[in-house]
Every structure is written in C-alpha cells, then in structure tokens.
Amino acid sequence: MNIRFFSAALAVVATAIGATAHAGEVQVAVAANFTAPVKAIAAEFEKETGNKVVAAFGATGQFYAQIQNGAPFEVFLAADDSTPAKLESEKRIVPGSRFTYATGALALWSAKEGYVDDQGEVLKKNQFKHLSIANPKAAPYGLAAVQTLEKLGLAQAVKDKIVEGQNITQAQQFIATGNAELGFVALSQIYKDGKVTGGSAWVVPASMHEPIRQDAVILDKGGANPVAKAFADYLKGPKAAAIIKSYGYQL
Known part of the structure; x- marks a missing residue:
C-alpha cells in the first residue's frame, strides 16, 4: 500500500x-x-x-x-x-x-374535515358525544382545556362527555382514532409550517387560558x-x- x-x-x-x-x-x-x-x-x-x-x-x-x-x-x-x-x-x-x-398554543381539533369551525362554535352546539382532553392534573394542556371550557361557560354542559388521556398524545389519539369526535390538543401536534396538517381546528385564543x-x-x-x-x-x-x-x- x-x-x-x-x-x-x-x-x-x-x-x-x-x-x-x-x-x-x-x-x-x-x-x-x-x-x-x-x-x-x-x-x-x-x-x-x-x-x-x-x-x-x-x-x-x-x-x-x-x-x-x-x-x-x-x-x-x-x-x-x-x-x-x-x-x-x-x-x-x-x-x-x-x-x-x-x-404553546391550544387548539380544538377534529380528525374530520369541516367538523370544527374557526370560531369553536361547535362546542356551544354540543351535538358531539365525546370531547377528548389530557388529564388536567398531570398535563398543562389539559388544564388549559378546562380553563377554556370554564371561560366559555360550558364546563358543566360538557362534563359528562369528556374523555381524558393520560397525556396530550393520548388525548390526540382518541380523536385521531374516532373514539372522540373532537378534543383539545397542543397546536404543535397538528400544525407544521404555517398550516393545520389534517382535519379541522380552532386555535384557541390565548386569553381563554393561562399562558x-x-x-x-x-x-x-x-x-x-x-x-x-x-x-x-x-x-x-x-x-x-x-x-x-x-x-x-x-x-
């Protein structure tokens, strides 16, 4: 060599x-x-x-x-x-x-196109069977979801429809698999490069919950x-x- x-x-x-x-x-x-x-x-x-x-x-x-x-x-x-x-x-x-x-930002999301409107009015209509959120005692995004529902005056109206994920990933999975028609997720889970990547969503205003x-x-x-x-x-x-x-x- x-x-x-x-x-x-x-x-x-x-x-x-x-x-x-x-x-x-x-x-x-x-x-x-x-x-x-x-x-x-x-x-x-x-x-x-x-x-x-x-x-x-x-x-x-x-x-x-x-x-x-x-x-x-x-x-x-x-x-x-x-x-x-x-x-x-x-x-x-x-x-x-x-x-x-x-x-972070919170979003109300459904895997179905057109199901969630851009103002979150679907929550007030209350025609869904299940609303997915992360456990508010363990996951800050779950707590933000509860605060949002309270701000909207809907906490009592939807409480029997809530299904809780152990964390925000499981909360999203409930929605993605159809076990819940919609739910609160982290915007980062459904968003990339300036747009929602699938389904339909309402980006919750920051004023609805603690930062x-x-x-x-x-x-x-x-x-x-x-x-x-x-x-x-x-x-x-x-x-x-x-x-x-x-x-x-x-x-």
Missing part, C-alpha cells in the same frame, strides 16, 4: 475514533406536546455534535413524580413553568439553568454531564428556534 495513502487513511480512522470517544449522550424528559419538535432538534444536535439525545415523552406531572423518585433524567422540558420552578425551589436542578424554551409557558431545566443528575448543558444551550440557538416556530410555538 502507498505509504502516503496509508497515513491518510489512518488519520481518517483516528479522527472517527476520536469523535466517537468524545461523543456522549443526555437523558431528556420531554412533555408530550413537544415530541415532534424535539425529535427534529435532537437530529440536528446529533448531526452537529455527535452527541446522542435519549428522550422519553409523557405528561409533565408524571415526570415530576418520576424525578422525585430518582429517575435518571438529566434535562427536563416541561409543558409549564410551574413544575420546573417547583423543582428549582426543591434544589433538584442546576442553579440558574431554568429558561422558557417555548410558549402555556414551557420551561426547561438541567436537573441535578445532569450537572456533571457537559452534553446536558450543550443540549440546553442548543435549544436557545437559532436552529432550534426555527424548528420550534415551525410547529406553531412562540418564543
């Missing part, structure tokens, strides 16, 4: 081995509404850094309980700001690591992991911001 070629090949192998040796991973708990955006963000982060994001998806309240019980998460992307603030007060996070990564500020924190288990900080920093950057906005979130 040509010595020059052999040396060059060896250098390439050494570089690849070095990159692998320095690559790490971070365990991230992610609120279910942010599933699609974080997958896209993680793919870009992994491409640029070689570090791996190992994500788990679920309800914010359930993650809080798991973190209290010693779950190995290093970064937490919540669907509210109160849960991360609570973890901060309990000294379970890296000091100064809490920040708002997105502000859905979604905060991220580096948990104490991630304090010694440089990849945890790197991923948190990446979330604040322009590439992540563009992805987050494309799913209907505000920054």
Whole structure:
C-alpha cells in the first residue's frame, strides 16, 4: 500500500475514533406536546455534535413524580413553568439553568374535515358525544382545556362527555382514532409550517387560558454531564428556534 495513502487513511480512522470517544449522550424528559419538535432538534444536535439525545415523552406531572423518585433524567422540558420552578425551589436542578424554551398554543381539533369551525362554535352546539382532553392534573394542556371550557361557560354542559388521556398524545389519539369526535390538543401536534396538517381546528385564543409557558431545566443528575448543558444551550440557538416556530410555538 502507498505509504502516503496509508497515513491518510489512518488519520481518517483516528479522527472517527476520536469523535466517537468524545461523543456522549443526555437523558431528556420531554412533555408530550413537544415530541415532534424535539425529535427534529435532537437530529440536528446529533448531526452537529455527535452527541446522542435519549428522550422519553409523557405528561409533565408524571415526570415530576418520576424525578422525585430518582429517575435518571438529566434535562427536563416541561409543558409549564410551574413544575420546573417547583423543582428549582426543591434544589433538584442546576442553579440558574431554568429558561422558557417555548410558549404553546391550544387548539380544538377534529380528525374530520369541516367538523370544527374557526370560531369553536361547535362546542356551544354540543351535538358531539365525546370531547377528548389530557388529564388536567398531570398535563398543562389539559388544564388549559378546562380553563377554556370554564371561560366559555360550558364546563358543566360538557362534563359528562369528556374523555381524558393520560397525556396530550393520548388525548390526540382518541380523536385521531374516532373514539372522540373532537378534543383539545397542543397546536404543535397538528400544525407544521404555517398550516393545520389534517382535519379541522380552532386555535384557541390565548386569553381563554393561562399562558402555556414551557420551561426547561438541567436537573441535578445532569450537572456533571457537559452534553446536558450543550443540549440546553442548543435549544436557545437559532436552529432550534426555527424548528420550534415551525410547529406553531412562540418564543
């Protein structure tokens, strides 16, 4: 083999081995509404850094309980700001690591085209059999749904028609599979690049519920992991911001 070629090949192998040796991973708990955006963000982060994001998806309240019980998460992307603030007060996070990564929007959605009008009047007509929402005790989007119904004066009228998902993903699945004609979901679940991707929807005005500020924190288990900080920093950057906005979130 040509010595020059052999040396060059060896250098390439050494570089690849070095990159692998320095690559790490971070365990991230992610609120279910942010599933699609974080997958896209993680793919870009992994491409640029070689570090791996190992994500788990679920309800914010359930993650809080798991973190209290010693779950190995290093970064937490919540669907509210109160849960991360609570973890901060309990000294379970890296000091100064809490920040708002997105502000979410609520939508009333049906998998059927034309079923939900753009003013949400379908709720007042009350001719549906089932209305899907996420568990308001565990999922901030479920709480926002309850607040919206109360604001509209419809909470009592529809209470016997409500079906609850454990998290916002399950709430959407009830609608997508036809087990509920309509329901409240995160706008990000049905929205991409400026439009609703299927069915029909009413984007609930922000004045109908408390702001859905979604905060991220580096948990104490991630304090010694440089990849945890790197991923948190990446979330604040322009590439992540563009992805987050494309799913209907505000920054």
